[in-house]
Amino acid sequence: MLYDALTDKFKEECGIFGIFSRCENVSMITYWGLYALQHRGQESAGIAVTDGCVMDIQRGMGLVPDVFKNGVPEMAAHIAIGHVRYSTTGSSLLRNTQPLLVNYSGGQISLAHNGNLTNAHEIRSGLEKEGCVFQTSIDSEVIVNLIARSGKPTVEEKVSDSLTGVHGAYCLVIMTENKLIGVRDPNGFRPLCIGKTGEGWVLASESCALDTVGARFIRDVEPGEMVTIDDTGLSSRHFAAAERRAGCVFEYIYFARPDSIIDGQSVYEARFNMGKTLARESGYKADIVISVPDSGTTAAVGFSRESGIPFAEGLMKNRYIGRTFIQPEQKKRDLGVRLKLNAVASVVKGKSVIMVDDSIVRGTTSGKIVRMLKDAGATKVHMCVSSPPIGYPCYYGIDTSVRKELIAASKLVDEIRRFIGADSLHYLSLEGLHASIPNISGKTLCNACFNCDYPARIPCAEQCSCNKYVFEPTQRH
């Protein structure tokens, strides 16, 4: 996860896609699949393909249509994998684009990764001590080195072997000259699902990508499962003993597209329920319910449904935000928000307003939006957040820079309310959140950023610093 200052949101880091088909243009289908997963990563993209003998790859910085504006890899291929990701900007970071493509003793292998290993640094140090070199700063390079060093005979066994000592969150699509392999970590932090398209098989981070390319959803890859697709069809094995199931709850709150279904749970339904639960929990009354678009909209509609308070679009979003633009200088910071959002005066003027957003990270943007609504004539702004306070950093993500800035790590709810200038502020309770995700037990989700209960080992150094954030949970609600 990364942090986006303009929106005050965490950002999902990656989306992955893979296809095995002898009857379709796998390169183009991967392009469209990545297009559907663009919300999972907007800063680089790549597609690797193979025809059974050689591999070709194209990677670049930018959105999917920009990276492939001169076309996708043209080889007559039957396997392709693709990747979209966030990364810090700068052309020198070109080398961090995925998929990785390497030669090793077994031939060629290409790999795309969604997630973050918690012990990548340790493994990498270990591998470096054994003489490995690393040309990128991405976790996937650690995995590919482990695969290459495995003495096991088959590629599936090599992959299993390599993942033995790896901790953290990872979904992988791996391509050899004749196989497409999908892997999901034993905790199942990140989503990965399987689809079928006529003769072919598809793997994708989210089911919305299956819908887009016209593939039929088959099932999710299970935590700890490795699926292999080749000319004999799909086979499956479990490469790791069952661990505590811990799907990232933020996929339901914010990351995934609402039209995706993850581990049997419709994301839309979950967000809608969160809104309904918020309505019950908060008991807020007002003239209208509005959302911070687009991510807060589904919950706002749910809030309206439950409370009977009319839903309205009190904030409009510039649909062309998202691409890089010249940023206003610091003193024009409010302009940054206004370039993205505008209050609809005719909706909010003279009204008391319940504003639903999905999360608050530092709180800086929320304050500007509240002010914008009041400037437009809203008499009251009651803010409802469809997630609990984020009090603990995510160690299955990497954006350390923001850890000390989590507003809920150092401020009580009422302090936060004052900071953002809202008349009321309600965070969804963890119980409420879990109740809103009916198809999945809350215990089988990763709620660590809310309750400090980390399902997988986190680095020691980090564990200590983690304590800095420890508050009595009750205090914060």
Next chain:
Amino acid sequence: MLYDALTDKFKEECGIFGIFSRCENVSMITYWGLYALQHRGQESAGIAVTDGCVMDIQRGMGLVPDVFKNGVPEMAAHIAIGHVRYSTTGSSLLRNTQPLLVNYSGGQISLAHNGNLTNAHEIRSGLEKEGCVFQTSIDSEVIVNLIARSGKPTVEEKVSDSLTGVHGAYCLVIMTENKLIGVRDPNGFRPLCIGKTGEGWVLASESCALDTVGARFIRDVEPGEMVTIDDTGLSSRHFAAAERRAGCVFEYIYFARPDSIIDGQSVYEARFNMGKTLARESGYKADIVISVPDSGTTAAVGFSRESGIPFAEGLMKNRYIGRTFIQPEQKKRDLGVRLKLNAVASVVKGKSVIMVDDSIVRGTTSGKIVRMLKDAGATKVHMCVSSPPIGYPCYYGIDTSVRKELIAASKLVDEIRRFIGADSLHYLSLEGLHASIPNISGKTLCNACFNCDYPARIPCAEQCSCNKYVFEPTQRH
């Protein structure tokens, strides 16, 4: 107006912006203003500036952030005008970007234009006969030639003079070395409003651009009015006798951003009312009301409010659509729609659905969306359109290619319903549309595409061909 096949929508052709300020970076403010008007034109952009002596200009193909990725004109200027537009693609069309910038006997003049002249061809032929040359195919070049040829002493009089024989729709921002001029045609087809930013004055196609740059809305430019802004402030004159007021009703239905207020009418409120009126007119009952995002959403929420039928997001839009991408080949046409929209099965499965869209042009896309909803499990799809059938071409636009393809010009409503596969189909009545725009009398709007009542002269040849589309209006409803 142009036609967009992927969405089956007409497209507004241009947005314009101008600023006069000695205390601000007018070039950057114009950049942000164009950013806010990006929905009015996504294929080229340009900014011209002046410091009182010379003018500088930068124009290019692409979205605003792309055209100015290496920065905006850097001159220390106090006047700037900008333009965004649609156009057919192709680098050779670079020469059709605006603003225009010319030298003439009075010095330099730069001009940006939103609208379409109905007699541009005639005037151009006449000017060519008098020895004029034309380097572009844009109407604005006709206007600038007329200005240059006027014998009147002041630039305001030259502009007035030049517009005497011009018919059709035009809003202009014009920049001389020391003046910013705004002009709106006597019918007031297209919007243009005035804002104030501290010391400076702003002109913009829509008030949302004023909000974005932090300017205060002052008033709309009146039809037939010319405003001049210079160091003495703003002055106004009427350059033409009052004609029938005829603001384009489609600005309220689809073109403008909902957070804009045009001629005293909130666009949001109008769209919301259209939905409410649709609910009353149609009397449709169903489990849920959904919209074709994003343009149908406000009306869908209004429909829900009026009918009490719950609003839900049954269709999800890929937020990254909009930029050019590799199009699927013809036989994969459905993919084109799936790349843009996806049904949310958990919302629509087993439900009867009222789907609200703002307009139908050829009907091709609507059919695909209806099928998508049914594939996702919707039991019934009742389509409601928040505008009357489009039976007549817009001669204040230019997209002739689509004229014969207006589905409502050749099919009765029930034929259209069958064509798109909906279970019911209701178009908003013209009376209902007008009732939904309470602040403006329906008679002072241009409704020609619905009722063939063209407020301004249209070309003869066109007038004849127009008759081809004449049906008894009652037949079509």
Next chain:
Amino acid sequence: MLYDALTDKFKEECGIFGIFSRCENVSMITYWGLYALQHRGQESAGIAVTDGCVMDIQRGMGLVPDVFKNGVPEMAAHIAIGHVRYSTTGSSLLRNTQPLLVNYSGGQISLAHNGNLTNAHEIRSGLEKEGCVFQTSIDSEVIVNLIARSGKPTVEEKVSDSLTGVHGAYCLVIMTENKLIGVRDPNGFRPLCIGKTGEGWVLASESCALDTVGARFIRDVEPGEMVTIDDTGLSSRHFAAAERRAGCVFEYIYFARPDSIIDGQSVYEARFNMGKTLARESGYKADIVISVPDSGTTAAVGFSRESGIPFAEGLMKNRYIGRTFIQPEQKKRDLGVRLKLNAVASVVKGKSVIMVDDSIVRGTTSGKIVRMLKDAGATKVHMCVSSPPIGYPCYYGIDTSVRKELIAASKLVDEIRRFIGADSLHYLSLEGLHASIPNISGKTLCNACFNCDYPARIPCAEQCSCNKYVFEPTQRH
């Protein structure tokens, strides 16, 4: 002409090319023709084509391969014209690229121009008074307006008519829907020649472009001649009474490629003769003769031949200079020369050296080269220049900025020698120059930059300022 500070040379401003052929890819042939003329203009390029009905055009900033990196205009055309030019940099200058392409009462016309009108400003002012607008700052726009305003019935007569009042240097290639027209001004300042390629006809600034595209040289266009090429073949007329013939002598000294033949005179032979004459005139003795590559080489070889002093390559040129690169800052100015040239120590060490260059403008670069040679061990550097001192500005060019900096306008030859640090300095005499161009009488060349004898009217204001430079010619030699 423009001035290039890095080389201390004037630069030819433009190259033009045209082809009429129903059997060849005229667009590609124009591309290759422009490639051969690249030395005449490296900052923008353009190609316009027609198939008899419509015209297409592509223009851009950069070298020919860069402007057309995505291909040339693809229309199945039978006429094409092209243009390369120098211009000041800056993307805003995109609008000054040629060919021009306009609509006028007679249809479409496209025009490319090499040269500079001396009364363009006056004509333009006059046209502006009559209501014309100008969108570029190039002379050609004046001509195209005059053509459009001519009342004459045929395009040839219109062109003739338009050129009646035009003074200065101009070669034009003009394309209508069915004709290719070539025009050379009555003084014949700039070159233009005719070639034949199978079925087709070619016009080009220099014969080297004919050789490159495989066309056979037919003849030069005569001063005051207009040739028309259409399906009936080539026809000719004289559009203007004979004026003093005045081909630019600098074409032979520096501008043209040595493998071109202009007005019956081989450029190579002329440069070789200049070197021989220099040897006789100077009487210099030394160990070796070297050149400032590449333009001084032919004369240096001639000097060697006449004097018997061995020719050697004492200076090596970086073959990749020419494209834009990050310039060293001012204090590293010598680096600028070193990036371009390097002394060959093994050649010059311990040797007295005669260094042949074609011209000196401001003298700044020559001084650096002399120092470089001495640093490399040359004992003496005797500089020979294969042109007389440039004491007067060229009014058939436009680079006014350098006029006051002509070193020969304010310094005697011995002062210049001291300024550049050479041990001797000899400029070719005007008589010697003329004797080196045997096929053309010196009186029929333009020698104005050497002797202030301007063959065509120059602007009044300029004429006065011209006097500032008047020295007794004998003084300067």
Next chain:
Amino acid sequence: MLYDALTDKFKEECGIFGIFSRCENVSMITYWGLYALQHRGQESAGIAVTDGCVMDIQRGMGLVPDVFKNGVPEMAAHIAIGHVRYSTTGSSLLRNTQPLLVNYSGGQISLAHNGNLTNAHEIRSGLEKEGCVFQTSIDSEVIVNLIARSGKPTVEEKVSDSLTGVHGAYCLVIMTENKLIGVRDPNGFRPLCIGKTGEGWVLASESCALDTVGARFIRDVEPGEMVTIDDTGLSSRHFAAAERRAGCVFEYIYFARPDSIIDGQSVYEARFNMGKTLARESGYKADIVISVPDSGTTAAVGFSRESGIPFAEGLMKNRYIGRTFIQPEQKKRDLGVRLKLNAVASVVKGKSVIMVDDSIVRGTTSGKIVRMLKDAGATKVHMCVSSPPIGYPCYYGIDTSVRKELIAASKLVDEIRRFIGADSLHYLSLEGLHASIPNISGKTLCNACFNCDYPARIPCAEQCSCNKYVFEPTQRH
């Protein structure tokens, strides 16, 4: 070495540059140094820098000015290394650009390589068997893996250690956080020299780069020597026992810039001598001596000096060739040569001509040039080649595709003469070649492509195929 079909030349594959200086902008100096080495590689470029803590790198496809058009790495650094190279085209080959930059157990290391290992494949296979992965197809990645795997304590020892088993040609510049290391293989195939710039030290493939950046030439790096530059100055060690010295003789014939001095031998002097020797060996008489520019010019001037036959420029080169341009289709192949070269008719008409070129690979281009000269009127064309026939492939290069096409491997000299249509053909003898390089013993050069005497081990498979080319040397002369 690669092969360039347009010129029928082998191409040097790489140029390298390094600088250590606390007083200069090492990034910019590397840029200019690479600019001076551009002739050694025109398809990609890269610069890596370090400030003692972190490293930054920028790499891309294209010429130096293109790759760094938005600037060089901006870090305030004190060490930088750079690389230019040829490679096959295709954006996917972006990953093969250098310098390499890796993390390993000792920190970060960056490396640029000129040359080709003869056992890279074997070592790579071995490393892969031990679990290494390779992300590029460049030899340097093998070396950097060996360095990382070395158990030695210091980086210098690691580098020494890694090179123990490496065979072939390699010059390396290596950068750690605080050291710049230069390495030259024990045979000294490729050049590498040391310069001093005020406080700083420079390493460069050729001395011309030292001249360009204003550095003073100190000495060549010796074969088998490793130099380390850090804050204590320059230190040296020999990492390998002395092997047979074998500098590539083609550096003198064609690859290096004439203004470079390599291993004490001026390249210019050597080429000049080759021309003189050719004159003596061939005994050819003719009216003029011309060169195939630019590479044949120095030898042609030498030929003229020795023979007394006048030198003239009978062929002119388009100075803008070198950048990618749209290639004529196959049937227009001659056009390909004409785009590059043009005969100067006034020089060659009616003359017998001695044409000097540096080498013939396949002979295809030579034939076209001979025909061009005869078309221009040359009565006789006697071709002189300033190198012996290339009968054997270079295993210290990689361009296997051309091996079977070496014309001298399968044709006798007179057959070649007939093939290219020359009236006479003389190749410089090996003895003559060696005599032309007076400062270096012929036995200490690598002459393998002429005499099959490979100084360093070549791959077995290759050795066998090598036999296919074995002719009696006497037969071919």
